[in-house]
Amino acid sequence: MYSIPLKEFVVILVLATVVVASGVDLVTDLSHGANVDHIVKEAIVVVISLAAIAWLLLGLRQQRLEIKSLQKELEVANTSRVRPRKYVLEARKKLGDVVTRQFSEWGLTGSEVEVGWLLLKGLSLKEIALVRNTQEKTVRQQASSIYKKAGVSGRHAFSAWFIEDIL
Template identity: 40%
Template sequence: MKKDLVIIALLVLIMLFKLVDIVADVQLEIPAWHIAQESVLVLLTVIATLYLSRDLMRRSRQVKALAHRLAQADKQIDNLSTQMRAARQEYSQAVASQFDTWGFTKSEQQVAFLILKGLSFKEIAEVRQTKEKTVRQQASTIYGKAEVDGRHTFCAWFMEDFIQDHNQELANNEAA
């Protein structure tokens, strides 16, 4: 935008100098064709200055509108982030509550959360600074208490309600 302002200012200066030159030419009784030529140049400079000024103002309004929309989008993202944090917290509490219902020990709860996060037994052992065999035994106990047959069924148990709700929405949309 500064470049546009500089160009407009230069065009205005050129126009002013040309006008002064035309006045001087008239006083010096320079031929009319020369004064007409310079007058056309002044007219073209005026047109170019008006065009660039109008375009600059239009772009300035667009930039302001975009900045406003960007600020609104940032607010929406902040709101969504807040909602996502709240939903994540609520979901974590629901999972922890289910772990309590199944009677998981604190150690089993830690392993179960890491299983749900998708870590391998080896990774869980490294995070918890235990042996992989210990993690496998804890996972087996977790699956037994949850009455599931393995990691995938255990993870799916927590997703089932979400998937059922989504499938129900799809069925309702197809029926409509």
């Protein structure tokens, strides 16, 4: 089941209230013979409100589809048919331990750790926001905080910090 984020839910609820209230008023005005100018203005409010609701719902649907697509990509990546050899798995484990320890030494928060891992995996800020069900602006702020704590200039320097001497 998919739930609508609170902010979007409230906006849709307000717009739906506008549609219902304006619609009822429009019907009442029509039955009382209000002038055409007034009827047109109220009809425009109803149409714009309905269009805004549709736009929000389509955006939420698109976001949900992008999240599902990213989840499928992640699942495919995690169930790759070509299994790495034992020495590769051991190296990955050791690197994972090093990254975890370094994140701890930098004093990253839980959210920053999640974002840090997703940055290292190559996800864009937008993709991270979708996966974490948060705003891209929030992810951007968390990434900036990570870079500052790590003493690096940005995303590429952050990734390079872990693999520079390996290559």
